[in-house]
Amino acid sequence: xxxxxxxxxxxxxxxxxxxxxxxxxxxxxxxxxxxxxxxxxxxxxxxxxxxxxxxxxxxxxxxxxxxxxxxxxxxxxxxxxxxxxxxxxxxxxxxxxxxxxxxxxxxxxxxxxxxxxxxxxxxxxxxx
Amino acid sequence: xxxxxxxxxxxxxxxxxxxxxxxxxxxxxxxxxxxxxxxxxxxxxxxxxxxxxxxxxxxxxxxxxxxxxxxxxxxxxxxxxxxxxxxxxxxxxxxxxxxxxxxxxxxxxxxxxxxxxxxxxxxxxxxxxxxxxxxxxxxxxxxxxxxxxxxxxxxxxxxx
Numbered sequence: 001x002x003x004x005x006x007x008x009x010x011x012x013x014x015x016x017x018x019x020x021x022x023x024x025x026x027x028x029x030x031x032x033x034x035x036x037x038x039x040x041x042x043x044x045x046x047x048x049x050x051x052x053x054x055x056x057x058x059x060x061x062x063x064x065x066x067x068x069x070x071x072x073x074x075x076x077x078x079x080x081x082x083x084x085x086x087x088x089x090x091x092x093x094x095x096x097x098x099x100x101x102x103x104x105x106x107x108x109x110x111x112x113x114x115x116x117x118x119x120x121x122x123x124x125x126x127x128x
Numbered sequence: 129x130x131x132x133x134x135x136x137x138x139x140x141x142x143x144x145x146x147x148x149x150x151x152x153x154x155x156x157x158x159x160x161x162x163x164x165x166x167x168x169x170x171x172x173x174x175x176x177x178x179x180x181x182x183x184x185x186x187x188x189x190x191x192x193x194x195x196x197x198x199x200x201x202x203x204x205x206x207x208x209x210x211x212x213x214x215x216x217x218x219x220x221x222x223x224x225x226x227x228x229x230x231x232x233x234x235x236x237x238x239x240x241x242x243x244x245x246x247x248x249x250x251x252x253x254x255x256x257x258x259x260x261x262x263x264x265x266x267x268x269x270x271x272x273x274x275x276x277x278x279x280x281x282x283x284x285x286x287x288x
Contacts, residue, residue, distance in 0.1 A: 025165045084273065111200075
């Protein structure tokens, strides 16, 4: 958040989240419309972009400005994987680099897998 | 000569046809889909920001790290539930990239694959196919994050 203490700072943080997320998603949509890239490839491209941003240290300042606007798109998932790898490598050496990414993102992935499993038990696929 | 005339008319017809195709192909559709992706992606992020602020407000003792973790857990769970109820399909129809780029799209891709292959059994259907779509993201994420960690570790050793 840029100006956390004021009420308009709060409003600004929501505006920045909207703009950040909007730009990333419109960019991905442009790739869908203008190129033959499949969604899976585009996801991987944005993911690696996030890992790159974190590695060169550009993610934190962007996250301070855009907040959820950059952390909720897959870019943030990549950045958080890289953050985990980097910090665990700093603490445990090379082996930490292998574990850190998964540890950092385990909350989200764990929730997604368990929730998907439960929903599968409770629901049936909708006819398309 | 007849062939020449024919080909000339064919060229003219082709030109007319291309301009016709140009005219009816959805130019505004591209712009519209970009705006929709912007709006739905942006809105998802605003809701996430609100959710994070709400959690931070309700539990002031939580670290920023944990607030982020809980926010993504809630987002993911809601997206999976939406997929189960069939709401997410409606969002995805309009949102395009705005619905698959956020973490909610990741959860939707996972749960819809899990649901779709339920008929093949919980082990060989659901459990195998769950990572059908998100597998590339997880695999590439782990590989390149590990590379990033090793690179930064080596840089740290050099600059120490």
